[in-house]
Amino acid sequence: MIKRSLIGFAVPFFAATQAGAAPTQLYWGDTHLHSSYSADAFAMGNESADPDTAYRFAKGQPVIHPFNRVRVQLERPLDFLVVADHAEYMGLIHQVRDKSPLLQASENGRKLMELWDGTGSKAVYHDIAGSVVRGQPYADLVTDAIRTPIWNRIIDAAESHNEPGKFTAFIGWEWSSIPNGANLHRVVFTDKGGEEAKRYLPYSSITSNRPEDLWTWLDETSEQTGADFVAIPHNSNISSGLMFNKVDSDGLPITADYARTRMRWEPVAEITQIKGDSETHPSLSPDDEFADFETFEHVMTFGAEAATDVDQNSDYIRSGLKRGLEIEAETGANPYKFGVIGSTDSHTGLSTASEPNFWGKFGIDSIPENKDRETSPHADGWSMSAAGMVAAWAEENTRESLFAAFKRKEVYATTGPRMSLRVFGGFDFNAADASSTELAETGYGKGVPMGGDLSQAPEGKAPSFLIHAVKDPEGANLDRVQVVKGWLDAEGNSHEKVFNVALSDGREDLGAETRPVGNTVDLETGHYSNSIGDEEFATAWQDPEFDAAQRAFYYVRVLQIPTPRHTMLDAVALGKSHSEVDFPAVIQERAYSSPIWYTP
Amino acid sequence: MIGKLIRDPLLHFVFVGAALFGAYERVGSPEDIASENVIVVDRDALLTFIQYRSKAFQPEAAAQRLDGMTDADREALIRDFVREEALYREAEALGMSDNDYIIRRRSVQKLEFIAQSMAEQVVAADADKVRDYFGSHRQDYYEEPSYTFTHVFLKGAEAAERASQLREELNERQVAFSDAARYGERFLYHRNYVERTPDFIASHFGEAFRDRLSRLAPDAGLWQGPLESEYGAHLILLSEYRPGRVPELVEIETRVEQDYLRFEQQQRQELAIQQIVEQYHVENRL
Known part of the structure; x- marks a missing residue:
């Protein structure tokens, strides 16, 4: 008789709100927001929401939407933000529009200004984007003289909005490497301020599109300036089999050296955002009934030939984590031992990840009538996901404290709602800990938080996990809490399994046969009700299949009850029946924790 | 003897170089045709064009590719060829290549490019040589503690x-x-x-x-x-x-083998270039 390991506990709701005394607080942010300084943002309807606008909106101030010119505002401001504009020709279109004297001296600058006068911003964007795709960037437009004033404006916006204790404005950018359309993009941000940032210019894929070269630059720049950096890969789902590959940029097997360098700079990866969810794919996780979630497979080829024979295991977070165990067993180091975060990748300067208040991937698709417009190769506004937030457990709202949370991976992702999620791993968590009013103290006192390592299991003991999930106070109830386990067998092959560890409404766990939570969404009004689901789960779960000799990782997935997807609200607004719109009417939003690893 | 000659990439370099430039001669040098404002598009010209574009100097493969093209693809290829040729002649006519350092660099790169693609055709890695290479490059494989x-x-x-x-x-x-x-x-x-x-x-x-x-x-x-x-x-x-260590060869054999091949290719490319340089007598007047 196997003892059931599913233990659900109802604890008083105020436990979560007594956070004042807890060792770490929950902070919400977005590490991946583009402003009008990104050429693609500018060309597609955002000529006015610059970095300053982006920070003002994130802090809760009303601003003008750059495309449809209405006043927009966040009811619940963010705690931190990285404005991450593309480093490639950063802000150049602004300079072209403003006829910057800096461009007069450059032949291509004069050409682009003529192009602007003749045909407008889109032609300028296509021209400069084409130069990157063709691998023939304009050398006279990426000079320090042209790039410095723009970079300084980005730095100054962050510096003026950074208020330690209240709001953290990080300085960052996006390194947009896209060899043959394979997305290898990284957002890079720093713990330090303007003084250090003005000593370098953002590293761009025009200099090199190899991640190895980016890491070398980070290492050298860190050495020279004292600034630390975090680089965050994103959209592995459209990386054409390159993001979590078995080989490096030269096609050689990944070595321990590669693995360690990568993990020095890339402690976390983006698991969910507007261009889809990268947790896993239904063909990789056929036993996971929730695997087909916001699947987005539109590779940004821009005319390049699409890769064939793509190894899908390289494209998703879960398979990447599993591959990391395999490579670690072979080489002694794990290149894919990362935590996870969500962020928007919005290009509107407005960080909006909630279904009812989603202001577009780009400016032009922010209104329902424009959802049919193709804004990314083969993808339109209907296929975009209103997604991506990062939550960080940190001591205080400062650059230093939040940056440390990213480095130790005590961060997690949600697809938009602000569910609170604590996860601790150890060898002694029990049912009483889950009902404790000091759950966090207990968690830190007997184990490690998400992002941490366990090792050397005491004789006869399996890891147990203390998990506390609370609904978004202004959002929908929760359906369930799951633990996703990945492990490596003695032959060096990796496996995965999803465990239901807490279910709402007193449902019994029958694995894939578990009764679904139900659906309250009214397809005519777009309203739902919290008459199903639970507000909170607190549970201690022990791995019933633990083998102390096997490497493993565990992360937590929390599902909400079904709510209307943004496209359904648009369909209702347009007076279309939902069947005319080729996307699911409802969505089960979720949170993903960073993993905890076990190493024998 | 013949077999050895055929396997010698340096010789390939000379042959293919001759074939390429021979083809170029048959199309005609830009000067004598420019006066007629005619761009001749024929099989040889397209084959040469394909080989440069694909960075693979294998006439048979190029011919296969040309024959396998759809009409639309062939038209696109011809369009690209004509465009490049026309722009090139125009630039020549304007005297843009005279004393232009960029053109000079490009020409040099072009030869390096041919030499490199020839060198890349070395394929087999001899086990003894890989072991020797590993022996003299052990420090490249050091793993941190x-x-x-x-x-x-x-x-x-x-x-x-x-x-x-x-x-x-x-x-x-x-x-x-x-x-x-x-x-x-x-x-x-x-x-x-x-x-x-x-x-x-x-x-x-x-x-x-x-x-x-x-x-x-x-x-x-x-x-x-x-x-x-x-x-x-x-x-x-x-x-x-x-402790930090250098792994045994068997643990990292694939990687060492590939490194060795690349090393060998570079050596051969350098040798090819050296042979060209040696054809000239350098007069130092400093």
Whole structure:
């Protein structure tokens, strides 16, 4: 008789709100927001929401939407933000529009200004984007003289909005490497301020599109300036089999050296955002009934030939984590031992990840009538996901404290709602800990938080996990809490399994046969009700299949009850029946924790 | 003898070079046709064009590709060829190539490019040679050392003294790796460090701590320290230390083999270029 390991506990709701005394607080942010300084943002309807606008909106101030010119505002401001504009020709279109004297001296600058006068911003964007795709960037437009004033404006916006204790404005950018359309993009941000940032210019894929070269630059720049950096890969789902590959940029097997360098700079990866969810794919996780979630497979080829024979295991977070165990067993180091975060990748300067208040991937698709417009190769506004937030457990709202949370991976992702999620791993968590009013103290006192390592299991003991999930106070109830386990067998092959560890409404766990939570969404009004689901789960779960000799990782997935997807609200607004719109009417939003690893 | 000649990539280089430039001659040099404003598009011209575009100087493969093209693809190819040729002639007519350093560099690159693609056709890696190569490049394969430890952190006034007392207690009670979290205060980063390199540890604790850690001997049953970091005092249970090492060849054979091939290709390319340079007599008038 196997003892059931599913233990659900109802604890008083105020436990979560007594956070004042807890060792770490929950902070919400977005590490991946583009402003009008990104050429693609500018060309597609955002000529006015610059970095300053982006920070003002994130802090809760009303601003003008750059495309449809209405006043927009966040009811619940963010705690931190990285404005991450593309480093490639950063802000150049602004300079072209403003006829910057800096461009007069450059032949291509004069050409682009003529192009602007003749045909407008889109032609300028296509021209400069084409130069990157063709691998023939304009050398006279990426000079320090042209790039410095723009970079300084980005730095100054962050510096003026950074208020330690209240709001953290990080300085960052996006390194947009896209060899043959394979997305290898990284957002890079720093713990330090303007003084250090003005000593370098953002590293761009025009200099090199190899991640190895980016890491070398980070290492050298860190050495020279004292600034630390975090680089965050994103959209592995459209990386054409390159993001979590078995080989490096030269096609050689990944070595321990590669693995360690990568993990020095890339402690976390983006698991969910507007261009889809990268947790896993239904063909990789056929036993996971929730695997087909916001699947987005539109590779940004821009005319390049699409890769064939793509190894899908390289494209998703879960398979990447599993591959990391395999490579670690072979080489002694794990290149894919990362935590996870969500962020928007919005290009509107407005960080909006909630279904009812989603202001577009780009400016032009922010209104329902424009959802049919193709804004990314083969993808339109209907296929975009209103997604991506990062939550960080940190001591205080400062650059230093939040940056440390990213480095130790005590961060997690949600697809938009602000569910609170604590996860601790150890060898002694029990049912009483889950009902404790000091759950966090207990968690830190007997184990490690998400992002941490366990090792050397005491004789006869399996890891147990203390998990506390609370609904978004202004959002929908929760359906369930799951633990996703990945492990490596003695032959060096990796496996995965999803465990239901807490279910709402007193449902019994029958694995894939578990009764679904139900659906309250009214397809005519777009309203739902919290008459199903639970507000909170607190549970201690022990791995019933633990083998102390096997490497493993565990992360937590929390599902909400079904709510209307943004496209359904648009369909209702347009007076279309939902069947005319080729996307699911409802969505089960979720949170993903960073993993905890076990190493024998 | 003939077999050896055919396998010699240097000779390929000469042959293919001759074939390429021969084809170029047959199309005609830009000057004599420019006057007629005629661009001749024929099979030879397209084959040459394809080989340069694809960076593969294999006439048969190019011919196969040309024959396998759809009408639309062939038209696109011709359009590209004509465009390039027309722009090139126009630039020539304007005298843009005279004394132009960029053109000069491009021409040099073009020859390097041909030499490189020839060198890339070396395929087989002899096991003995790979072993020799590994022998003389061992340092390229060095793997950094790594540590596995847990720690108990104390900060504030007299942290080091309090830590020394606590160390006695931890050792008396034989506190295990997995119980470390029950003691001390919260550290900025992790509780447990598993198989982490000195650099990674320095990025969390500071460089002085890394150096102090390197002086401890691993002992899974002994709490050591306190070691001072940028943040406070740390008691350490260092359960494993793996020294830096160069792996055995069998562990990393594929990688070494590929490195060897690339090395060999570079050598051959350099040799080819050297042979060209040696055809000239250098008169130093400094």
